[in-house]
Amino acid sequence: MAISFTVNGSQRDVAGDPDKPLLWVLREDLAMPGTKFGCGVGLCGACTVHLDGAPIRSCQTTLRDVAGARITTIEAVAQTPVGKRITQSWIALDVPQCGYCQAGQIMSATALLTQTPKPTDDDIDAAMAGNLCRCSTYLRIRAAIKAAAGTGA
Amino acid sequence: MSAPVLSRRLFLSASVMAGGGLLFDMAIPIAQAADASAVMLTAFVRIMPDNSVTIGAKNPEIGQGIKTMLPMLIAEELDVAWAQVRIEQTVVQESLYGPQVAGGSRATPVNWLPMRRAGAAARSMLVTAAAQLWGVDPARLTTGEGSVKDPATGKSATYASLAASAAALPVPDLETVPLKAPERFRIIGTPIKGVDTPAIVAGTPLFGIDLVLPGMLYAVLETCPVFGGTIKSANFDAIRAMPGIAHVLTIKGNGQAESLFDGIAILSESWWTANKARDALKIVWDTGTLTDFSSAGYEKAASERLAGKAETDIVRAGDVDARFSAAAKTVRADYSYPFLAHAPLEPQNCTALFKDGALEIWAPSQAPESGRKLVSTALNLPPEKITLRLTRIGGGFGRRLMNEYMVAAAAIAAQVPGIPVKLLYSRRDDMRRDFYRPAGWHGFSAALDAKGQMTALRDHFVTFGKDGKAARAAELGATELPAGLLPDILLEQSLLATNMPTGWLRAPGSNALAFAFQAFLDEVAEAGGKTLPDLLRELLSLKAEVPMGRGTFTSARAIAVIDKVCAMAGWKGGKGAKGSGRGFAFYFSHAGYFAEIVDASVATDGSVTIDKVWVAGDVGSQIINPLNALHQVQGSVIEGIGQALSGQKIVQTGGAVDQGNFDDYPLLRMPDAPEMDVAFVTSEYPPTGLGEPALPPVIPALVNAIYAATGKRIRTLPITADMLTA
Numbered sequence: 001m002a003i004s005f006t007v008n009g010s011q012r013d014v015a016g017d018p019d020k021p022l023l024w025v026l027r028e029d030l031a032m033p034g035t036k037f038g039c040g041v042g043l044c045g046a047c048t049v050h051l052d053g054a055p056i057r058s059c060q061t062t063l064r065d066v067a068g069a070r071i072t073t074i075e076a077v078a079q080t081p082v083g084k085r086i087t088q089s090w091i092a093l094d095v096p097q098c099g100y101c102q103a104g105q106i107m108s109a110t111a112l113l114t115q116t117p118k119p120t121d122d123d124i125d126a127a128m129a130g131n132l133c134r135c136s137t138y139l140r141i142r143a144a145i146k147a148a149a150g151t152g153a
Numbered sequence: 154m155s156a157p158v159l160s161r162r163l164f165l166s167a168s169v170m171a172g173g174g175l176l177f178d179m180a181i182p183i184a185q186a187a188d189a190s191a192v193m194l195t196a197f198v199r200i201m202p203d204n205s206v207t208i209g210a211k212n213p214e215i216g217q218g219i220k221t222m223l224p225m226l227i228a229e230e231l232d233v234a235w236a237q238v239r240i241e242q243t244v245v246q247e248s249l250y251g252p253q254v255a256g257g258s259r260a261t262p263v264n265w266l267p268m269r270r271a272g273a274a275a276r277s278m279l280v281t282a283a284a285q286l287w288g289v290d291p292a293r294l295t296t297g298e299g300s301v302k303d304p305a306t307g308k309s310a311t312y313a314s315l316a317a318s319a320a321a322l323p324v325p326d327l328e329t330v331p332l333k334a335p336e337r338f339r340i341i342g343t344p345i346k347g348v349d350t351p352a353i354v355a356g357t358p359l360f361g362i363d364l365v366l367p368g369m370l371y372a373v374l375e376t377c378p379v380f381g382g383t384i385k386s387a388n389f390d391a392i393r394a395m396p397g398i399a400h401v402l403t404i405k406g407n408g409q410a411e412s413l414f415d416g417i418a419i420l421s422e423s424w425w426t427a428n429k430a431r432d433a434l435k436i437v438w439d440t441g442t443l444t445d446f447s448s449a450g451y452e453k454a455a456s457e458r459l460a461g462k463a464e465t466d467i468v469r470a471g472d473v474d475a476r477f478s479a480a481a482k483t484v485r486a487d488y489s490y491p492f493l494a495h496a497p498l499e500p501q502n503c504t505a506l507f508k509d510g511a512l513e514i515w516a517p518s519q520a521p522e523s524g525r526k527l528v529s530t531a532l533n534l535p536p537e538k539i540t541l542r543l544t545r546i547g548g549g550f551g552r553r554l555m556n557e558y559m560v561a562a563a564a565i566a567a568q569v570p571g572i573p574v575k576l577l578y579s580r581r582d583d584m585r586r587d588f589y590r591p592a593g594w595h596g597f598s599a600a601l602d603a604k605g606q607m608t609a610l611r612d613h614f615v616t617f618g619k620d621g622k623a624a625r626a627a628e629l630g631a632t633e634l635p636a637g638l639l640p641d642i643l644l645e646q647s648l649l650a651t652n653m654p655t656g657w658l659r660a661p662g663s664n665a666l667a668f669a670f671q672a673f674l675d676e677v678a679e680a681g682g683k684t685l686p687d688l689l690r691e692l693l694s695l696k697a698e699v700p701m702g703r704g705t706f707t708s709a710r711a712i713a714v715i716d717k718v719c720a721m722a723g724w725k726g727g728k729g730a731k732g733s734g735r736g737f738a739f740y741f742s743h744a745g746y747f748a749e750i751v752d753a754s755v756a757t758d759g760s761v762t763i764d765k766v767w768v769a770g771d772v773g774s775q776i777i778n779p780l781n782a783l784h785q786v787q788g789s790v791i792e793g794i795g796q797a798l799s800g801q802k803i804v805q806t807g808g809a810v811d812q813g814n815f816d817d818y819p820l821l822r823m824p825d826a827p828e829m830d831v832a833f834v835t836s837e838y839p840p841t842g843l844g845e846p847a848l849p850p851v852i853p854a855l856v857n858a859i860y861a862a863t864g865k866r867i868r869t870l871p872i873t874a875d876m877l878t879a
Contacts, residue, residue, distance in 0.1 A: 136787065
């Protein structure tokens with residue numbers, strides 16, 4: 001019995017183990033590898049996607065959990081007005097180093113600005129503390145969020 | 154479902170292209186040309202019919218920016234506009250491209266001239282082609298933005314129109330081909346964004362983990378948690394019977410950590426399915442006495458060694474004993490630091506296909522040619538039967554200088570001919586199957602005369618190794634400063650046995666030695682009634698130059714960055730307001746000179762806040778890409794702070810590693826990333842690398858700041874709150 005949900009606006013029906021994490025459904029069943037595997041236990045944030053607009057860890061969310069839900073991933077986040085501003089800001093400030101964590105960073109940052117258009121430093125810390133960057137691009141992530149929010153670099 | 158996500162075509166090398174006239178001994182062009190009329194000029198440059206230029210990037214990209222930086226050098230001398238340039242990762246073939254290694258911050262010094270010469274050679278051939286076409290002296294022609302121009306006649310020809318005839322010309326002598334004077338640089342020295350940044354931001358597949366080939370199976374590999382353990386038996390049949398499991402394979406190791414350990418590989422169309430099946434795996438391991446190795450055992454053995462005589466001298470200069478006998482004052486302190494993991498965010502992975510007696514490998518490796526040699530030996534396959542392609546790499550930090558995942562992927566693929574296999578480690582695999590930054594212990598003592606001058610230094614270094622030789626990345630060199638400057642110095646060592654695989658972590662050796670030496674020297678400076686910058690200036694005045702490894706340490710360059718950072722921060726010593734302090738450190742590594750100052754505050758609960766960091770560095774005459782240079786320094790400094798403050802410590806119990814994920818091996822997170830001011834001091838020396846040398850000094854600068862704030866010396870890493878509340 002396939003489970004139906006939408007990914008980036010398209011309806012998808014995925015058959016298989018309902019316990020399979022959304023992360024692996026996206027990567028393996030839907031050929032969307034933009035969402036990254038980092039830790040598998042919700043500690044690093046690399047797998048962050050939006051479920052009905054809220055940032056979630058797709059490694060901790062099963063196929064069963066997303067039945068009927070609206071999922072947005074890095075592949076399409078730039079199609080939202082906030083996601084577009086965030087990704088443009090990421091490019092303008094050349095945020096990535098290795099780039100592996102950045103999909104998750106962008107998804108968390110987009111969710112933050114959607115909820116809180118003018119975040120304070122504390123808001124940014126709270127929203128982004130769950131996303132690890134092993135290259136330590138944190139200073140530019142913070143600056144890029146502020147630039148996208150129009151609150152200064 | 155199994156549709157190729159990364160197009161195979163992008164990776165496949167092409168036959169020689171029409172109009173090719175391939176120069177150098179060109180076996181494989183940089184990639185298949187989309188257009189048959191594209192022309193290769195040198196192994197790195199392909200001129201396209203629309204006058205765009207494709208430049209080959211040969212080195213592994215791990216986030217250090219090399220995929221952008223090396224092509225900048227070529228584009229500069231080719232004299233094209235950066236907007237005309239497209240960049241492609243080359244295959245791995247050192248005979249054609251030269252060294253293809255991401256390690257030791259070596260890419261800049263190694264490639265600074267060769268890459269520029271490759272671009273200049275191609276430009277020279279295009280100019281000659283135009284001169285022949287117009288029947289004029291090439292000396293009167295100029296170039297710019299991808300055209301050759303004749304100022305006397307106003308004629309102009311695009312590189313594309315000249316490429317075919319240029320390709321038929323002989324390659325100029327690379328040693329003498331004229332290079333631009335630095336004042337004419339238009340790309341070098343300008344801020345250029347990462348070439349893959351737009352693709353990263355769009356979620357485009359780029360990394361090794363993203364590569365999907367038709368019919369590919371995923372593999373997980375279970376190895377003995379006790380390093381070096383071998384398989385006695387396993388419940389293969391039970392695992393084979395599980396739904397979704399395609400193969401369960403025995404991997405017979407060769408006992409070498411850097412090559413192949415015994416393991417059981419489980420293959421499935423889904424990595425998640427294969428990984429889940431491991432829960433049911435029951436393996437009986439033969440671990441012999443390997444379970445005797447433990448961190449607690451090393452601690453005990455190290456303190457016993459430090460209390461006794463050292464085994465061997467590393468360097469013994471002057472008469473240290475006499476200096477200590479005559480000393481007005483002595484300082485003695487022991488320092489230590491733990492094993493560290495690399496923990497790159499992309500877990501180790503490698504994709505391999507064994508077909509018709511040949512291997513094709515897609516590897517996120519920092520040292521792919523070394524991997525090819527290991528695979529060749531382990532599988533008894535000639536190197537020419539192994540095609541090796543690089544993917545973008547989700548963090549290196551030295552972890553992927555080792556290639557055991559490549560050997561394992563190849564060994565698995567060899568058992569299922571015709572089926573592509575992607576081996577992917579879980580996070581726990583990655584954490585527990587690393588090549589760890591070795592722990593170390595230092596017993597320091599220093600002698601001072603009545604004027605507070607340091608007259609002698611002794612360090613008994615306890616490290617890992619056997620047969621008188623320190624393990625990989627566990628060495629202390631005979632040129633460790635102040636050796637070479639201070640006339641009376643004794644560095645000596647004792648070795649502990651271990652089964653822990655050790656390896657190079659970003660700024661290897663230096664990331665630990667800087668902490669121990671610069672923190673102890675801060676103690677010596679205080680005992681002599683001075684600050685650490687002043688003590689270092691005194692030492693640096695003893696000798697202008699010290700021969701060191703591949704090059705020479707120049708004292709004036711060190712003094713210049715020390716002076717610079719002190720000026721930036723307004724250094725007047727370490728004392729700050731109550732609970733806050735300022736620390737300084739200098740370190741020379743990877744040919745880079747870095748002085749750093751940290752302002753830190755310590756709360757009553759022992760928590761440490763970094764208020765600001767100042768960095769001054771000298772990496773030679775030219776910062777090639779100022780944007781990426783700043784990023785490398787910021788990343789290095791924050792990584793160093795993370796090592797000291799985030800609780801990073803790999804502990805071994807019963808021969809195996811305890812830590813398994815980011816809960817028990819925490820990385821620094823965004824709220825703890827400090828403000829930073831970075832300045833480069835340019836000098837007359839050729840440019841050197843920036844991936845590593847900014848990291849080491851921040852750790853001693855931090856512990857020296859904590860001392861200034863609290864009066865408590867941090868002599869063991871990582872820093873924990875209880876050290877500051879006791």
